[in-house]
Amino acid sequence: MKNITLLGATGSIGKSTLSVVDQHRDKFNIFALSANTSWEKMAQLCHRYQPKFAVMMDENAASQLQSALDNDTIVLSGEQALCDIAAHEQTDYVMAAIVGAVGMSSALAAAKAGKRIMLANKESLVLAGDIFMDTVKNSGAELIPVDSEHSAIFQCLQSGRSGLSKIQLTASGGPFLHTPLSELQSITPDEACAHPNWSMGRKISVDSATMMNKGLEVIEAYYLFNLKPEQIDVVMHPQSIVHSSVYYKDGSTLSQLGNPDMRSVISYAMAYPRRISAGVAPLDLASNPPLEFYSPDLDKFACLKLAFDALKQGGNAMGTINAANEVAVDAFLKQTINFLDIALVIEQTLEQTKHAVLNSLDAIIANDQTARELATQIVAKYA
Numbered sequence: 462m463k464n465i466t467l468l469g470a471t472g473s474i475g476k477s478t479l480s481v482v483d484q485h486r487d488k489f490n491i492f493a494l495s496a497n498t499s500w501e502k503m504a505q506l507c508h509r510y511q512p513k514f515a516v517m518m519d520e521n522a523a524s525q526l527q528s529a530l531d532n533d534t535i536v537l538s539g540e541q542a543l544c545d546i547a548a549h550e551q552t553d554y555v556m557a558a559i560v561g562a563v564g565m566s567s568a569l570a571a572a573k574a575g576k577r578i579m580l581a582n583k584e585s586l587v588l589a590g591d592i593f594m595d596t597v598k599n600s601g602a603e604l605i606p607v608d609s610e611h612s613a614i615f616q617c618l619q620s621g622r623s624g625l626s627k628i629q630l631t632a633s634g635g636p637f638l639h640t641p642l643s644e645l646q647s648i649t650p651d652e653a654c655a656h657p658n659w660s661m662g663r664k665i666s667v668d669s670a671t672m673m674n675k676g677l678e679v680i681e682a683y684y685l686f687n688l689k690p691e692q693i694d695v696v697m698h699p700q701s702i703v704h705s706s707v708y709y710k711d712g713s714t715l716s717q718l719g720n721p722d723m724r725s726v727i728s729y730a731m732a733y734p735r736r737i738s739a740g741v742a743p744l745d746l747a748s749n750p751p752l753e754f755y756s757p758d759l760d761k762f763a764c765l766k767l768a769f770d771a772l773k774q775g776g777n778a779m780g781t782i783n784a785a786n787e788v789a790v791d792a793f794l795k796q797t798i799n800f801l802d803i804a805l806v807i808e809q810t811l812e813q814t815k816h817a818v819l820n821s822l823d824a825i826i827a828n829d830q831t832a833r834e835l836a837t838q839i840v841a842k843y844a
């Protein structure tokens with residue numbers, strides 16, 4: 462029986478993780494759960510899973526949750542409590558599924574404590590890739606990606622990396638793959654969040670629509686698989702059936718395919734190196750629509766180009782674009798700026814930030830804060 466600490470339990474990945482746990486209650490126990498403010502949803506989860514700990518990032522939400530519970534679950538609040546449950550000696554596996562840079566410290570705490578980290582929070586690697594990977598190496602933690610593309614690459618690489626020439630991440634193109642650039646200015650948040658294939662939280666849905674999500678994934682892949690930037694390629698694939706591919710020097714390509722359902726990825730991370738059922742329908746290639754592939758349009762999807770640029774620049778550039786993107790997406794979701802302004806805010810934040818090498822967590826956090834302040838000022842110009 463493995464004890465799971467599920468960070469971001471009330472989100473989309475949280476829900477899919479609990480669905481896999483429900484199918485294997487004999488193998489997995491929910492030891493701790495976390496959320497930000499959604500205390501009512503959390504009360505339902507505590508009632509159902511009886512975790513030892515429930516952590517709300519927000520103090521008021523923690524008080525509300527405490528009043529709503531009549532079981533033995535210990536309710537805590539704040540970032541340190543998130544780190545404590547991630548590193549707790551009774552925690553075996555940590556699902557790091559908090560959205561945004563705020564999820565980094567708890568994922569890192571799990572890494573330091575040598576846990577199996579099932580990493581959905583790609584921001585941890587975008588901000589602190591070198592420190593995170595060094596920590597995993599030094600502590601003996603296991604790092605298993607929970608992003609469909611990275612899980613695909615991870616699965617393909619099980620046969621080894623001898624002769625690897627490049628990897629190729631697939632991208633659905635989100636809801637605007639075929640929308641002309643001229644029509645993107647008037648896109649509403651609900652339109653941007655209506656992803657054709659995947660059901661996800663609102664922030665990552667907007668990131669998919671701008672393709673910043675793919676950009677962050679390129680950076681995530683760079684650290685996870687220890688590649689050179691030029692070994693990472695992106696191809697548009699609207700059906701989201703081929704989850705990603707590895708190309709070898711001998712002309713062979715290995716790809717991983719499946720229906721777009723995060724439960725496949727999550728169950729793989731939970732059962733690795735074995736496989737267990739996930740409740741996902743098997744692929745039926747004969748009745749599937751034709752699989753299409755296109756090169757990405759980097760003029761239309763400027764965020765993807767910005768992410769490649771940031772990766773090539775290195776240093777603080779990746780954390781800077783991530784912070785600017787979080788500020789810009791939040792402003793877009795609040796209808797303060799337009800869809801196309803998101804890329805402009807990121808571009809200007811990057812241009813106005815002095816290049817620096819960040820050698821410590823403190824420096825990474827300070828850069829994140831500075832970039833957020835700058836991006837907020839730039840957002841105000843477009844508001």
Ligand SMILES: NC(=O)c1ccc[n+]([C@@H]2O[C@H](COP(=O)([O-])OP(=O)(O)OC[C@H]3O[C@@H](n4cnc5c(N)ncnc54)[C@H](OP(=O)(O)O)[C@@H]3O)[C@@H](O)[C@H]2O)c1
Nearest residue numbers: 469471472473474496497498499518559560581582661662
């Ligand atoms: N969804 C997917 O299919 C998918 C696929 C691959 C990777 N990912 C990655 O997985 C992560 C989670 O994505 P998601 O789609 O599950 O997001 P989501 O549905 O928006 O859920 C986010 C979770 O994080 C919690 N949270 C939000 N702000 C927080 C804060 N300040 N402090 C602590 N907890 C906070 C939320 O709690 P409340 O409910 O209280 O707000 C919720 O439990 C992201 O990094 C995303 O890029 C997602």
